[in-house]
Amino acid sequence: MLKTDGDGPADAASRRDEGAVSRFVERFAAQLTDAGMQRMAARVFAQLLASDGGAMTSAELGEALRISPAAVSGAVSYLTQVHMVSREREPGSRRDRYVLHNELWYETFTRRDQVLTQWGKTLREGAAGLGAHSPAGARVAETAAFFEFMQGEMLGLMDRWRAHRATLDLG
Amino acid sequence: MLKTDGDGPADAASRRDEGAVSRFVERFAAQLTDAGMQRMAARVFAQLLASDGGAMTSAELGEALRISPAAVSGAVSYLTQVHMVSREREPGSRRDRYVLHNELWYETFTRRDQVLTQWGKTLREGAAGLGAHSPAGARVAETAAFFEFMQGEMLGLMDRWRAHRATLDLG
DNA sequence: CTCAAGCTTCACAAATTTGTGAAACCGCCG
DNA sequence: CGGCGGTTTCACAAATTTGTGAAGCTTGAG
Structure with a gap:
């Protein structure tokens, strides 16, 4: 586990304000959903967009969005299909990372x-x-x-x- | 009833080949649906597109697509909302006509x-x-x-x- | 070779969406 | 002012979609 999942006070500028991140993610995802995108796919996409590396593992996505691994899997396979995200095997681990295209x-x-x-x-x-x-x-x-x-x-x-x-x- | 709804042979070039029209309508509507549009709205839109006047009454739409007046009403109100279709009162009648914008x-x-x-x-x-x-x-x-x-x-x-x-x- | 982490698939339950029949409504005609 | 063609609204039933838990599979580590 990389960090606690508490919503404790942001300790200075070095830490992301997870509350703000989540609000943004949900808001943007809702707009994408209104435009016809599947809800989970939209949420995963928005979450990736708001991540520092532009890449997250399944577990990280699941925790951030509070959804099951199955839901992550489904969303990611859709996003992969439409080429908005690609899958990378994290070397030295057996986790996949889901990565936004840079262009x-x-x-x-x-x-x-x-x-x-x-x-x-x-x-x-x-x-x-x-x-x-x-x-x-x-x-x-x-x-x-x-x-x-x-x-x-x-x-x-x-x-x-x-x-x-x-x-x-x-x- | 304006005409039989059979799929009989088109009697000469003067008559529209309703079978071909319907195939086109359903095919294009399906593509729009895949792109996120509501199914009935897509079908109504495609049907209007394939109509000679670019306009049809509720009854005509209902018959062509074999859907209820309620479904037509719902689809049309969506299409109106997004400004793809407008409503016109047919003078001398109390029917509405639903019209595609020309631009x-x-x-x-x-x-x-x-x-x-x-x-x-x-x-x-x-x-x-x-x-x-x-x-x-x-x-x-x-x-x-x-x-x-x-x-x-x-x-x-x-x-x-x-x-x-x-x-x-x-x- | 065995273990186990982690992704995917499956079947199901819940929630949403969809389309319908029927009733209400609106406005024109006689 | 009563009747009627036509449209919209309402409540419901059906169908589809959505997300989950649990089982199964794959693959790297030891």
Whole structure:
């Protein structure tokens, strides 16, 4: 055990204010949940985001969020699936550590691309089935065009983010 | 009842192939559902998208999707809430028509902006609570910066979409 | 080879969500 | 002002989702 789990007074600036951390985690997780993310996945993600190393073990996550190992496992396997978190074996131990990607948002949004592709495909086929000259077909085709447009813009957008990120003064 | 609901052969090109419409609607709705949208709302939205006028009455939606008036009502009130659909009173009748916005994607994505603002706020506060010079604080601040960046880009992006849209040959 | 830490899987119980029928409501028509 | 088409609200039943405890599996350490 690395530290007591008490919520005792923060002894000076060196210690994290766990109360504040928890409030942030729960608040942000709730917003993600509202946006459609699974609750446990959102909480685990937010907790990782608020951790100093950007990485925690299953046990640490379980304790911080007060959830069972099973819940951690489920959340992590979802986050892994969508490539927001990766699993690392901690050398010299048999624990896994769950790690945020360092280019997190770049990766995540670039990945979204594939969802857009899938949507675009469905829409193109739908438009074809409706007949390109029917009003409905035209509307569906416009929607397809929108997602294709977004896809095209995404790369440039993410590159601009990278550039912008480099100019930030973090920490 | 406007027409039989059988899946008989489409009688010539003049008639919509309702089977194809339905397949498209269900497929696209499923994808939206996977992305976090309520099922009924997704189905109603997809059905409207595939309708010739971009507008349908409650009864038409109910018949096409084989759901109750109550379900239509619920779905529509959600879609109205998020400004993807608006309600119109059909003159000379006491039916409502549910109508897609014509600048649908422009509106919808511009609206998303407000979600980003909210997230950004939570993240900024979280970063402050964590301490700007702690690694965790820096990570959260970077995330806040990302959403602020996205917000800033969104306007230009949507304007480019409008311009691009104008060049499309629809129908 | 054996032990044991720790992750995952399974089956289940609880909680939430979903969609329905039925009743209430609203506004127009006669 | 009574009737009626149409929509919304309500309470409930069904289905899905969620999170847990406990058992099982995997793998490193000794």
